[in-house]
Each structure stands twice: as C-alpha cells, then as structure tokens.
Amino acid sequence: MNHGSDPDNSSFDHKSKKESLSIDLLSDLPTELLSQLKKTGLLSLKDIVIEGPFELSAKSGISMDDCNFIYNQAIAYLEDVGIMEKRFTPATTIYDKRKKIGRISTGSKNFDKLLGGGLETGAITEVYGEFGSGKTQLCHTASVIVQLNRNQGGLDGGALYIDTENTFRPERIETISRARRQNPSQTLDNIIVARAYSSSHQELILSESRRIIEAQNIKLLILDSAISLYRSEYLGLSALSLRQQRMNKLVHSIMRIAQTHQIAVLLANQVQSSPETGFGNTSFKAAGGNIFAHSSTYRIFLRKSNRNRIARMVDSPNHPESEIVFSIDESGITDPQKI
Template sequence: MEDLRLDSLPGVGPVTTKKLSDAGIHNIMDLIVRGPVELAEITGMDKDTAANIVEKARQCLVEGGMISKDFVSATEVYKRRQEIGKITTGTECLDLLLDGGLETQGLTEVYGEFGSGKTQFCHTMCVTVQKPKEEGGLDGTVLYIDTENTFRPERIVSIAKAYGMDPEKALDRIIVARAYNSAHQTLILEEASQMIRENNIKLLIVDSAVGLFRAEYLGRGTLSVRQQRLNKFVHLL
C-alpha cells in the first residue's frame, strides 16, 4: 500500500528505510507494533531517533484513520464497534453465547485440557471463515501457524464436505506455516503482515501460541525470559 511506505514518513530517507527493511520492518504498520526500545535494539539507532520515528508512524496512522486518536468520544467508539465482523463457529449454541461468533479485529484464546477439541475448533474455523458473509463467514483466507504439527488437511476436507463446500477450494484458501521453535514462531509472525494484506487473510490461527515457549523455557529461573518473549509475540499479534 502506497500510503504505508516507510519513506512516506517525514525525515525517513533511503538510508533509514534500508536499515529498517534489513531489520524486517517493511512498512509503517510493521513499525508501529514495536516500541522505541525494541526498534533501537534491532536497528542500532539511538533511542531518541527510534522514539521519533515511532511517533511519526503513530501520527501517520491516526491521520489515516487506521488507529484511534488518544482521546475519542464514546460515539466514535460505538461506530467503530459496528464495523467489527463476526465469524460463525459452526455451532448454533456457541454462536449464541458469543453473540454471533468470533469477533474480528481482536484476539480469541481457546483453552482446555488435552484432547478437549481445541485443534478441532481451529480446523472448523478454517472452513467457516471462508463462507460468504450471508452465511456467517467473511469469504476470506486463513493463515495457520502450526507449532505442534497438528494441522490435518484431511480434517479440512471432512469439515468442508459437511458444510457443502468444495474441499479443494477450502484447502487452497488455507496457508500453513510450520514453526519449529519459539524464535521461528515469532519470525513467521513478523514476516506475515505483507502476506496477510496480499492474500485477503481474514483469520490468523496459532496452534498453539504458548506450547513452544513452555517446552523451551523450563523451571522458575527462565520464567521471566519466557514471559517477556511470549508477551512480545502476543503484542505482535
């Protein structure tokens, strides 16, 4: 998108743009999710310069209506809430509890004991989000980050058939990324922003978001580091 180019920010020239791109920041939206401290760390900029660039990015997105102003009326908040879509879960009772389904523009955590159906639920959502809007979907594509090697395309085929959808088309609209460790998981998410915009992705699934972090950071001595890195991942989401 032209209006999200890094060089469209005042004072950000070719040298700074290259430095940001080399650090995995390719547009203003990538930039805004990182704070000045992290930006300084990954680019080698001093903190004042990083803070200035982040603030310019924030102002640009506010002016473009992509993020909210610091202070807004409740009426504006209400209007924005009306723009939030709902994705059917495929289960009438659950949709009723959720007032129509899963909300867009937000995070939904699914938790439960082993074997309680969390991954099955994720597979179902991969299909229902592809439905047309009049049937409770968003007619969109899915990005599925698989951290536990539990994605099963044959389940997608079964679910699609159950909903009277073309299984091959359903599979074609699901992009799967296999993450092998927590750092790789975070890297996939950092690189996903452009793919999300280019592929009409309406649903991002991470199954599981915390599994690799728990496996790699064992014991109380690593709890602080684990939480910091997990918080960074959630912030990127």
C-alpha cells in the same frame, strides 16, 4: 502532510494498499535515517507499529529517541487514515465503529451467541482446555468458515494457521468443507499453514506473517498452540523469567497484528494443574500465567460433557460469565442435536 482520500475498498487491492502505507510517507525523516530504516526490511507503517520502538531500535541501530519519534509518526498516519483509533475519540464514534466490526462464525449458534456473534476482528480470542475439549476442532472449523461471505458467517478471506503441535490435518478440512458444501480444494488453497519447530522459529514465522496477511487476504490468524514450545524449552524456575519475557513480547506482537491488520486471532492454549478449585469442580487453569490473562480479549474454557462440550466465557470486557453447550461432528463445531 497530505494523506489524500481513502480509496473505495472494492477497487483497493492489496498491492496498492501496501504501497499506500510505505515508510516513504514519513517525509519528516532525514534521508539517511529513512535509508537506515529500509535496511531492516520494515517497509510498511504497519510493520513499524507491530514491531514497536524497542525492537525497531534493536534491528536498525537507530537511537531510541529517533525510534520513538518514528513510531509515533507511524501511529499518527494510521490514525489519520482510519486504521487505528485516534488518540482522543468520542465514545459514540467507537460504539458506531464496533457495530460494523467483522465476526467469524464458529459453526455453532450457541458458541456464536457466547461470543456476541463470533470471533471478533481486531481482538484475540483464547480458548483453553484439556486434550479432546475441542480447541483444535474449533481452529479447523473457523479456518473453513472464514472463507464464506459475511451473510454466511465468514469474511471472504483466508486463514493463516501456525501449527506448533503438528495437529493441523488437511483431511479434517476436507471433511468439514464437504459437510458444509464448500469446495475442499479451494478451501485448502485459502489456508496457509506454517509449522513451527521451536519458540524462536514461531517468533520468526509471526514476524514474517505480515507479508502473508497482506498478500493472501488473511482474515483469521490461528496459533495452535501458542505456548507449547515455550513450555517445552524453558524448564524450571530458573528459566521462568525469560520464558515469561519472551511470551509477553509474543502476545503483544500478536495484539498489534490483530489491530493494525484488523483480523481475528484465535489462540489455542494448554492447561496446567491448579491447587485452586475452578468452576465446575475442575482443577485446571490456562497456562501462561498473567501474560495471556491480561492480553487476550476473550478467554474461554472448554471441557467435555459426555458426548458434548461446554464452553464458558471466563473473561471478557463486555460479556457476562456464562456457558453454553456445543458439539463436534463431520461439519466441525456445531450445536447439539435436539432429541
């Protein structure tokens, strides 16, 4: 199959990019199978990869064997055009590619240093802590900064803000924008907000988000909070297994979205009491159990410290455990003022 050359990004608009990844590229498929696949509404190779073979089979009625073949063909094409890593890649190639990875500033130099430069594209950054620890403030600040150019800490893109706790406030966006000398109206226009009212509604929004990401040049996906609706709906030990299954499916879908669309994902998570003593004599741990612990690329615990906040890197594939101090003011997340 001849894929041709990858057009220059400056002239490669979102419409042509979407069309170039059409499932029609799966030319090895029988016509009737391709027709059946199109009826699911999954028209892009990225959609197929994000769904996975099991969900693809459930939605289309196509056998698992055929769906595994379709999935592997889609992966192979995305590898071929450089969207996903090839199956066998020299470590030097991955290292060189990571040097060019996109990052979004948090607004705080201290916080950016903790993350190795900011919120990373193609990765999930999870922040958790008690109320008032700065989770939602970080979400608001990042959704403003992502719109700046790369030299200013942004990615020249928009933000998709999935709000499950009714915590998004456009007034706060306006305040942060003015403090950072950005146009509030333009900033608000570049933030797409989706209010989720149930866990199934949240999953539907996430499924439909792929269209928004492509059409609106989204570079940052925010879930605030990722787990609250599941915790409120699946109560008791009898519902625990189903809840964990649903959350596992959710977080792996988020992971595939981050990787195939090369966007940054910021998850705000809740905490739950723990009989074990954590760092700083706190007795809280992130909600969600091992599902989120194994799926998030970076896990950061936030806590109050008088007028400031402390962020601690709890889990990372390439950062040591360390902590920094940051503050919150009119401009959102920032560094403490030196006295």
